[in-house]
Amino acid sequence: MLKQIEGSLGIAEAVALCRPGAVCAYPISPQTHIVENLGKMVKTGKLQDCEFVNVESEFSAISVSIGASAGGVRAYTATASQGLLYMVEGVYNASGLGLPIVMTVASRAIGAPINIWNDHSDSLSQRDSGWLQLFCESNQDALDTHIMAFKIAEEVGLPVMVCMDGFVLTHAFERLDLPSQEQVDQFLPPYEPREFLDPKEPISMGGMVGPEAFTELRILQQRKMHKALPIIERVTKEYRELTGHHSGGLLDCYNCDNADVKLIIMGSTVGTAKDAVDELAKQGIKAGIISLKAFRPFPYEALRAAIGDTKNVVIVERHFSYGARGILYPEVERALRGTGAQIHTAVCGLGGRAILGSTIKDIVNYSLNNKFSSEMTWFDVDTKLINSYLKDTEGVTLPEGPLPEDVLMDTLQKVRA
Amino acid sequence: MLQIRLHGRGGQGVVTAAEMLSLAAFLEGHFAQAFPSFGSERTGAPVVAYARIDDKEIRTHEPILEPNAVVVQDKTLLGAIDVFAGIDPQGFAIINSAEPAEVVVPDLVKKLPAGHVLTVPATDFAMQKIGRPLPGAPMLAALAAATGVFALESVQKSFQSRYPGKVGDANADTAALAYEYIMNLKNGGNNA
Amino acid sequence: MMNKSFAATLEPATSLANKTGSWRTLRPVNVFKLPPCNKQCPAGENIQQWLYYAAEGDYEHAWRILTEENPFPACMGRVCYHTCEGKCNRGFLDESVGINSVERFLGDYALEHKLSFRKPVRETGKKILIVGSGPAGLSAAYHLRRYGHSVHIVEMAGKPGGMMRYGIPTYRLPRNILDAEIARLTDMGITIECNHPVQDIVAEKKNGKYDAVILGLGASISTNVDIPSGDTTHILHALNVLEEISSDSEVQIGRKVAVYGGGNTAVDVARSLRRLGAEPIIVYRRNRDKMPANPEEMDDAIKEGIQVKWLSTIAGAEKDSLKIEKMKLNDQGWPEPTGEFEELAADSVVLAIGQNVDLSVCQKVEGLQTEKDAVVVDHENMMTTVPGIFAAGDMVKGDRTVTAAIGMGKHAARGVNAYLKGSVYKRPAKHEDARFEDMHPWYYTDAPKTVRPQLELARRTNTFDEVQHGLTEENAIFEARRCLSCGNCMECDNCYGVCPDNAVVKLGPGKGYEFNYDYCKGCGVCAQECPCGHIKMVPEKI
């Protein structure tokens, strides 16, 4: 059913279609509208057999979800940024316990300084949390991914984090095609927990595991992640066949045939980038976009296949690792090892700075003109602003334009000299 | 693709207006997108919202820097920020004011084609019909009248579906007043 | 079946595979201690155990446990001076348990329900002669009969019972009770021949072909004291007075009677005389603290209006007055004359200053050693210096009470039984004492002793009806349930409950508990929280 609605409402509707038993809410922008809508649905009776719990913190949001999931119902919650960090202990715990919770992360920067706008620092900080992390490029993709997420989580036996860009997607009013309840019921069977607390068959969940079995437990957790890759693909296929929506998957290629450069992007920037490369194509510049959907588990093989023999690969990231470089780079490098591809990272769109079509075009041109002097380069930097500080404090300035990591490091040499 | 930028102040329903605009376009079978300038808006602060209308899927999520139309819900913003930045030379501008465009934005009137810069006393209309200074519906109706891209009825329907009952109807009535006002202007009439 | 997670999800109760008993350095063990009441009881009654059953309302079982040691609960419940109660650990808490009254309840219950002693399973064919049917003789007869021996008692008086019949006033022991309890013994097959004074023990034994003899002669001769007096003065002996009263003959004794002495007999006489309308006054040479009479009896006597002249001796007697010399106690607590005298109006004097046994018949037996007022016995087995001849009761050194006599009778029977088998009886070692310090008094609730309803004092002074009434069943249970069960399990479930490791196994009613050493970590909470001190922590052998 087509609707012109806010992304958050679309997600709420999608979650409701999955018949959760528990929805836990704690307010934090920009995810709030999702749970507000779900709360309303529970209260009006539109969403039946579900309880909406207004908790007092994100820590309790994940904890109530853990309890509900361990108690044998579908559990859902949503958060962002500081909220995600506040629940981290529970995030790791949920995956360790193998509870198929689905959580939306409306990606937002982490403070300090406090910043409510979008980047990927929150979701990427949970890289090693043991959750599946699925990124969404549009609201339709996000809506569909949530429905798939429940099925994937329950089949794999691990929780799934659906990462959608805060504000950019959550607050955007767009045309969304919602599957019918019948379709979703057909796709997602009634919840059959793998294990849950049941007085009829008492189990002890969450015992203490020492060195004697911890490694093995972790290996089995890794094995679940490996299992998840084909499950994501199969579930995506089923879903696409049922709805005709081209959503989900491990990754998605656009304009990749014979592309001279391929951009690997996660999230809402993909849409902007698609328009941008279409415009470049009119100028004869062949750039392709790889929308990376599954960040955890990481689809090494699918990515290698998607890159093919393309030599120029740029990862567009909305975050980076302090003291290191891009977060995706090591994964991509691992995927492409031996192909001879040149891999670079373009960092932009931090803390809500818009990634424009022009930004994408700049990155493509930078790559094709072999301007990447360093593994990582910042784009859309307000050089004047940063220089106004650096000049006063350290007597150095940065050049205009994209800022490569080596140039940034060079300024240190200059200071020393 | 038609890209519209809406300016106003927190509390004036700017974001809602953008959403209603996208809904009106959706109701006519277009693809449409609306989104606010994401911030922690507080009442009275300048607010920007965006809308796109197209006949194919809208993929981009960048903010609108080169709008085809600018809607200014609060005249006091004119001196404060450059609301018309990047406006398409063939674009439209609708300003909430009882005064003529030539008085309010004489420079812009000169820059854009004749009849593309229009004022409408949207707040007055809103006070008449809704009783509160919510100029969203009349501004959209004015835009519809000015551009002809979507119909008055779609604006009315969008408000009525969002606010079923009295509030929606009052918005629809307000929209009708504004629509007539612009049509009258376009037809060379003098609303004064 | 659930699809359980590896390692992080565990099956229920799998910890049972972890035998934590290996942590232990101390292990709890159940110990059975000797309660102070049992220890004190001259008859060796297992008081704690019969109270245990009485508390359950299983009176027959309680009575059977009681009569394992003592065949006269109804009598004892009336005349025993219950020194057990003085030792009762409950006394540290509130008041001692009214053991004696529960005993009487059980005795009366048995009489009311016509409970009888079981006949021995087999007859040994051995014959035993018992001389004297007082408490010692009857007790010995009872125990010997239980062993399957055939027992014949000879009694010089007209009726059996000895001092129980002739030395105790009826207001303390109605004779129908005594008769009923003796009848239960004869029902077992014990024969009693009254009006049969024994002149020659050895001849009686030989002629009757007895395998052994037990002598149970009572202290039936009142001790005399020389009081300078005129001829007209009435000087009587306590036992004679009591015997006269009990045989219902008219007693002519006067109104103001001085009872001279401070023992139980003095009190018995004074109280009996009060019932005859006299105004007895007890004259005693020491003070109340030093008085040997049972304090409760003395309390009752005072309540009944009996006066006492403390620290006084009778220096002389005239027709209707006595010359009293005031005494004082020296450092050792013994009375010394002060040389001060006073007059006391009195029609007569009853001497109650002690009784003696007539040992003349013993002195005829060759080799039978005697000492002052007693025959010499081996106190382990009560055998005299003549093999085959045993003695018990007043004629053996020790307390001259009914209860002591019953206890000695029992031991004499055990001695005889061993002797008949060709061995020598040795008393078994006693269990460790159950001390109050080893108990956990917090658990016991405060509760006053049920005071047996007493006859109104007014009535008591002119009737020989029993002064002490028995407990109702309700009161008896209440009283039995006040028992702390010192040193012996009362099945309160505390050890079972307080074990943090669930290592105490409850075996079911009457069976108590055992420790599951597979899991017991030896923490000792059970031992510390056992109310009665039944659990002890002992070092583990490592």
Add this chain to the structure above:
Amino acid sequence: MLDAIKFYQTGSNTVGNRLLNPSMRAVQASSDRPNTLISGHRACQGCGEALGARYAIDAAMRATGGQLMIANATGCLEVFSTPYPQSAWRLPWIHSLFGNSAAVGSGLAVAARVRAKKAGNTNVPRVIAQGGDGGTTDIGFGPLSGMFERNDDVLYICYDNQAYMNTGVQRSSATPPAARTATTQLVGEEPGNDWGKGKNVPLIAMAHGIPYVATASVADLKDLEYKVEKAMSFHGARYIQILVPCPLGWGSASGSTVTVARLACETGFYPIFEAEYGKITSVRKIRQQQPVVNFLKLQRRYAHLTGKKADPKVLARVQAMCDDNIRSFDLLGDEIPETMPVAVQAHERSHEI
């Protein structure tokens, strides 16, 4: 008649007693008690928490007919009961984190209700969340307060041993003044834990206006069981705080666990009471009052108050604290104390508005 006779041997103070009507005996007296926490667990010798947990959960099992599940905070109880590959629990049990057992309990309660409703089942399993004092009064306090405030259908049991024992006896906000812990050593001007700090969670729980709040101790089993059963008769948020001595942390003999707890109550050191909808409804009176020194001298954490070098002023201060408890809670008298105004939501929940 046997039942009617007031029973003065050990009365109601022992676990059972063969003379008592079975209905008057503790759950723990029954040979078929649930033993929800079974042998083989790795608690220290004389562990008060192991004892308290079995007492409480067994009672709750009886009260719910076995329809019960547990959310357990991190801590000794969790560590000693469920080290891989063995669990000492016999009922559905989950351990998630240190500070979230109240919230996990809320989630379990939601799941239980939703599953029962979907299945058309009216017999909804009940939920207990539990933890030590650290997990309750400190790190888990936010979720606990949230659970109370929402009036979620969870009984929270705090096994209060007055410090972080699992990590090696560090101070918590439940540690009493002057007590030695690894982080409040017996040095300086005021050795041991500071005076004037800490929080009284039972009173705070009452201020939430929840249906039921109680304190209890392992020294009074019947009272504890009564309170657990009472708690299970309510729906909504409930809180029971059970004093569970820790031989390791308190420096008491392993066999003295119950005795020490008893002395804590009999000295007024640890008031035992219950409250409904924010109002105290009963107070466990002191049976045999004792000076607090009798409680302190059994514990090495208070060695500085009772030894040769003891400062009598500090001991007097502890005694004054106990006396104050005795007065405020009327532990000796007949009154039920007015402790504080009742929260408005309590009136609503108790349908007094």
